[in-house]
Amino acid sequence: MKSVGAIKEKWQISKMKEYLEEHSARDYCLFLLGINTGIKLQELMHLRVHEVNGADGEITEILSLPQYHSPPVYLNRTIRNILKKYINENSLIDTDYLFKSRKTGEPITRQQAYRIINAAAKEAGIEEAVGMTTLRKTFxxxxxxxxxxxxxIQKRLHHASPSETIHFIGIDSHLEKIKLNVDL
Known part of the structure; x- marks a missing residue:
């Protein structure tokens, strides 16, 4: 099995988003949730509509998933709008899987998700190995x-130590510089 890394270039992420948005709203939402939340693929694929829909019919700002309570999973306005549009346009009901197979109604398979992400990465000109863990690493x-x-980040990714997280996301502490820019 090849080792995969994060997609570090924002322009490559943008190209993947463009490709996925043109080809499939479901696949676009899968990619967006993956890179913006850090949720594990297995848990992402088994999300049901009622887990993202609030009581008022609006997409919830905070996902209430027991394994992701500290820190909670935040869905920004862009993701909420895209999810709402996807759910409405596809007439998904609360018990539906969010990322269901068009053939079976069950969640898409890990292999299908892999094919989706790899096709988008190829289209974006990414030559490095890409897999489903790439989404979490990118997040x-x-x-x-x-x-x-x-x-x-360590808590979200369920890692045992900060050093494990640093290694997982591909940070070389000598090369990556954080800018603590407080622009009041």
Missing amino acids: GYHAYIQGIAISL
Whole structure:
């Protein structure tokens, strides 16, 4: 099995998003949730509509998943809007899997998710090996670069130590410089 890394270049992420948005709203949402939340693929694929829908019919800002309570999984406005549009346009009901197979109604398989992400990566010109763990690594890498404390990223990724997280997201402490820019 090949080792995969984070997608570090934002322009490559943008290219993947463009490709996925043109090809499939489901696949686009899968990618967005993966890179913006750090949720494990197995848990992501088994999300049901009622887990992202609030009581008021709006997409919830905080996912209430027991394994992700500290820190909680935040869905930003962009993701909430895209999820709402996807759910409405596909007439998904609360008991549906969010990322269901078009053939079976069950969640897409790990292999299908892999094919989706690899096709988008290839289209974006990414030559490095890409896999489903790439989404979590990308989340962790960009959270770290944006100044999120490694301890919070460690908790989200369920790692035992900060050094494990640093290694997982591909940070070379001598090369990556964080800018603590407080621009009041």
